[in-house]
Amino acid sequence: MVFIDGSNLYHIIRDLLPDEKPNDFDFEKFVNQIAGGRKVAGAYYYNVPLDRRKDEENYIKQQKFFDKIQRIPNFTFVLCRMQKKRIDGKIIYEAKEDDIHLAVDMVKFAYTDDYDTAILVSSDGDFVPAIKLVQEKGKIVENIGFENKFSYHLQHVCLRFYKLKREVVRSLFN
Numbered sequence: 001m002v003f004i005d006g007s008n009l010y011h012i013i014r015d016l017l018p019d020e021k022p023n024d025f026d027f028e029k030f031v032n033q034i035a036g037g038r039k040v041a042g043a044y045y046y047n048v049p050l051d052r053r054k055d056e057e058n059y060i061k062q063q064k065f066f067d068k069i070q071r072i073p074n075f076t077f078v079l080c081r082m083q084k085k086r087i088d089g090k091i092i093y094e095a096k097e098d099d100i101h102l103a104v105d106m107v108k109f110a111y112t113d114d115y116d117t118a119i120l121v122s123s124d125g126d127f128v129p130a131i132k133l134v135q136e137k138g139k140i141v142e143n144i145g146f147e148n149k150f151s152y153h154l155q156h157v158c159l160r161f162y163k164l165k166r167e168v169v170r171s172l173f174n
Contacts, residue, residue, distance in 0.1 A: 001115035002031050002040060003102050005122035006047030007095050012123060023065045024174045028072050034119055034144055043075045043113045044105055045110045048082045080082055103130035110134040120169040125153035
């Protein structure tokens, strides 16, 4: 089963390949590539919607992207929430609930025996406690990191760690 931290992946890819359009990333090909020929019981993608009132154009682009993802077979799209905060008089937006939804699903599906191996696509070390719990259940956890960003903590707690290079990521665009 593949678990994708969507916001984390978006920012990593945007920084790694600034000339590519994020909406052209081929998630179906990506999941199949990281699964390496293994049967994928499911792929889960977690993200948050942009504030339509703040940026109508990017909101519409993101919605088209979300629609595209939701059409991929055996791919579950989990929409979380964006929280607006005021810090030093500036309004900022933070993704909320996406990491916890991902961690809960990873643990829940481990305990219902829906997978043998979890492939976590994230560079966020906050997932370590959930990974340890999944491993206590006898499941294998692999981590997909990137040459421009990966988590030392995830790399060392997961059984396998793969660092994708720029050329590999570029090959995943349409």
